[in-house]
Amino acid sequence: TLSDRLTSTFKNLRGKGRLSESDINATIRDIRLALIDADVATPVVREFTGRVRERALGAEVSGALNPAQQVVKIVNEELIAILGGQTRNLQLAKSGPTVIMLAGLQGSGKTTFAGKLARFLRDQGHFPVLVAADLQRPNAVTQLEVVGDRAGVPVFAPERGNIGGHDVVADDVEGTRSYGDPVWVAQAGVAQAKVRQYDVVIVDTAGRLAVDENLMQQARDIRDAIQPDEVLFVIDAMIGQAAIETALAFSEGVDFTGVVLSKLDGDARGGAALSVASVTGRPIMFSSTGEQVKDIEVFHPDRMASRILDMGDVLTLIEQAEKAFDKRQAAEMARKFMEEEDFTFDDFLQQMAAIKKMGNFKALLGMMPGMAGMKDQLNSLDEREFDRVEAMVRSMTPFERTHPKQINGSRRARIARGSGVSVSEVNQLLERFTQAQKMMRQMRRGGGMPGMPGMPG
Ligand code: GDP
Ligand code: MG
Numbered sequence: 001t002l003s004d005r006l007t008s009t010f011k012n013l014r015g016k017g018r019l020s021e022s023d024i025n026a027t028i029r030d031i032r033l034a035l036i037d038a039d040v041a042t043p044v045v046r047e048f049t050g051r052v053r054e055r056a057l058g059a060e061v062s063g064a065l066n067p068a069q070q071v072v073k074i075v076n077e078e079l080i081a082i083l084g085g086q087t088r089n090l091q092l093a094k095s096g097p098t099v100i101m102l103a104g105l106q107g108s109g110k111t112t113f114a115g116k117l118a119r120f121l122r123d124q125g126h127f128p129v130l131v132a133a134d135l136q137r138p139n140a141v142t143q144l145e146v147v148g149d150r151a152g153v154p155v156f157a158p159e160r161g162n163i164g165g166h167d168v169v170a171d172d173v174e175g176t177r178s179y180g181d182p183v184w185v186a187q188a189g190v191a192q193a194k195v196r197q198y199d200v201v202i203v204d205t206a207g208r209l210a211v212d213e214n215l216m217q218q219a220r221d222i223r224d225a226i227q228p229d230e231v232l233f234v235i236d237a238m239i240g241q242a243a244i245e246t247a248l249a250f251s252e253g254v255d256f257t258g259v260v261l262s263k264l265d266g267d268a269r270g271g272a273a274l275s276v277a278s279v280t281g282r283p284i285m286f287s288s289t290g291e292q293v294k295d296i297e298v299f300h301p302d303r304m305a306s307r308i309l310d311m312g313d314v315l316t317l318i319e320q321a322e323k324a325f326d327k328r329q330a331a332e333m334a335r336k337f338m339e340e341e342d343f344t345f346d347d348f349l350q351q352m353a354a355i356k357k358m359g360n361f362k363a364l365l366g367m368m369p370g371m372a373g374m375k376d377q378l379n380s381l382d383e384r385e386f387d388r389v390e391a392m393v394r395s396m397t398p399f400e401r402t403h404p405k406q407i408n409g410s411r412r413a414r415i416a417r418g419s420g421v422s423v424s425e426v427n428q429l430l431e432r433f434t435q436a437q438k439m440m441r442q443m444r445r446g447g448g449m450p451g452m453p454g455m456p457g
Contacts, residue, residue, distance in 0.1 A: 020067070024056045027071040031309070038308045039240040039271035044278045052078055064325030069318050076305050076315055083273060083301035084283035088258065093229050097193040098200045101186075101226065103219050103254050104234035105246060106207040109262030111140065113234055113288050114204045115147030116296035121200050122153055128200040130155045131189030133182040133222060136206035136215070144204055150293045154198075156189040182206065186222045203228070211246060216253035223254055231256040232285065235276060237268035243275035251280040262288035265295065270307050273299075342437055345393045345401035352390055391419035392429055404433055 028049050035045045055078070056071050065073060092098045100117070102110045111134070118128040130148045132155060134140035141157050148155035178184045186203050193201040205222060208215050223231060233256035239246060250256055259280075261273050264287045273284050284299045306315050329350055336343065393401065395418030400407050407415070407430060416423045 021057065023067040024053060024071055027068045028053055028056075031071070031075050034309055034311075035271065035274070038269035038274075038310065039238075039243075040308070041241050041244045041271075041275040041279075043244065044275045048078065048082070048274070048278070064322045065318060069314075069321065072309075072311070072314060073318050076309065076318075079274065079305035079308060080301045083277050083304055084299075085301055087298055087300055088283040088285055089298075090285070091229050091257070092200075097190065097198055098230075099190055099203065099226050099228040100200065100230045100232060101203045101205065101219075101223060101228040101254075102232050102234055102260075103205055103250055103256060104207050104260075105211070105236070106137070106209050108207060108234045108236045109260075109288050110134075110207065110234045111143050111147055111204050112291065113232075113260055113262060113286070113296070114144065114202050115151040115153070115293050116288060117286070118148065118153040118200075118202055119151035119293050120296050122151065126200050127198045128153050128202060129189070129193050129196070129198040131186060131201060131203045132157050133186040133189065133203050134206040135180060135182050135185065136208075140204075140206065147293070156185075156192050182218060183221045183225050187225050190226050201226075211249040211253075216249070219254045230258055232258050232260050233276075233282070234260040234262055234288075235272055237261050237264045237270055237272050237287075238266060239272050243272040244279050247276040247280050251282070256280075256282060258283055258285040260284070260286045260288060261299065265289040269310060270304055273304050274308060343440055345396055345404060345433070346398075348433070349390065349393050349401075352386065352393075388419070388421055388425070389429060392416075392421060392426055395419040404430060404437075 031052070032045055032049050035048065036042070040048075052071070052075050055074050059070060059074065061067075062070050090098070090100070102114055104110050114130055118130055121128045130144055130151075130153055132141040132144040134144070137143075145155050145157055182205065186205075189203060190201050192198075203222065203226065205219055206215060231254055233247070233250050233254075235243065235246065247259075259273075259276050259282055261270065261276075261284055264270060270287075276282070277284055284301075284304070287297045287299050287304075289295045289297055309315070333347060333350075335341075336347070392415055395415045396407070400411060400415075412423055412426045412430070416426045419426075
């Protein structure tokens with residue numbers, strides 16, 4: 001398995017300090033196989049590994065991880081990013097019922113998913129209704145009725161002329177009343193929902209076994225008639241290499257807003273998710289994991305990434321290694337503080353990294369009570385200056401970082417050249433750093449808390 005392969009790659013690489021091109025290539029070869037195993041479409045694999053390779057080549061050497069782990073970490077982060085990063089929730093209409101249209105090939109799981117989604121929303125306190133606008137297959141309406149029954153959600157079934165037992169109110173619907181016309185049926189369904197005060201309408205539509213221009217036109221007509229808040233494209237997770245072609249056809253055909261990955265309960269590793277997300281840029285919102293009405297899950301990019309990579313264990317290991325490393329660093333910092341050792345530029349870099357990890361620290365600080373009055377100071381705290389400071393520190397030798405007092409004129413000039421700043425900026429940094437060290441010593445005597453030495457601003 002991939003985990004085994006990577007574990008042996010890790011063994012080979014243990015002890016090496018730097019990401020070399022051949023380390024990266026070896027790991028990426030393993031990752032490529034894993035993606036192909038997971039049925040990610042070939043062009044997507046190629047583009048993806050290319051990007052990872054570029055990022056890995058430019059990566060800083062990490063203290064916590066060995067080179068292979070570092071590449072895996074990058075792969076995982078990139079996967080999560082392509083899969084949408086964060087979980088994307090349904091966009092609910094501000095007024096009137098939220099209209100959700102389902103589209104996809106026949107057999108992809110639309111009708112089954114319609115019931116699951118209805119139940120899911122009902123459980124959240126909504127009042128959903130299902131609309132049977134698939135008039136293509138003879139049994140489609142009956143199937144939706146069965147599904148609705150299981151979900152405990154009413155179905156607008158045009159052939160029956162009722163909606164959950166109510167009479168059809170079709171007077172508000174434009175166009176000729178025609179129970180055989182899926183566009184009219186969809187419109188009537190939405191009109192019904194308004195009149196009866198349902199707050200979500202889920203419109204099931206027809207699909208063919210292959211992409212079909214007539215049905216695509218029908219889906220487009222339905223979309224234009226009901227102006228859905230969401231068009232969800234349902235795709236079978238087992239579709240494999242055909243994912244790209246199908247996804248692009250529906251993306252161009254109906255311009256869906258989100259993706260549902262169905263049949264994820266089988267052997268499918270979910271590579272289709274990556275293919276679809278990568279070529280359409282649309283978020284995956286739900287996965288369908290069985291034939292029962294309860295088998296629906298909100299899609300989580302991070303979980304899917306580890307499923308595609310099939311190495312949850314390795315990822316957990318990486319996480320633990322990083323946590324342990326952070327803890328060691330914090331302990332080291334505390335020790336220095338207690339033992340009255342001076343802070344060095346190495347400590348300083350670590351603190352900067354910790355702050356960066358917290359994300360947008362300005363926004364974070366701004367949200368804290370009592371910080372509103374500090375707005376001006378916050379605004380003068382330019383993140384680009386942060387980067388410049390980091391560049392200067394990185395241009396120092398290890399000796400200089402631990403012996404700031406020894407940084408004389410020629411060393412300053414070299415640091416300035418190496419980091420692309422002026423000598424006076426280096427002077428300023430050193431000045432601030434010395435002051436901060438002094439402050440730390442004073443605080444230690446006074447028993448205060450350590451602050452951020454040398455913070456720009
Ligand atoms: P539609 O043609 O797109 O409406 O697809 P259906 O909802 O009729 O589903 C086609 C077949 O796939 C049916 O036999 C479903 O029971 C089955 N199916 C749908 N979703 C899932 C799923 O998540 N897991 C499994 N195992 N089967 C599913
Ligand atoms: Mg169907």
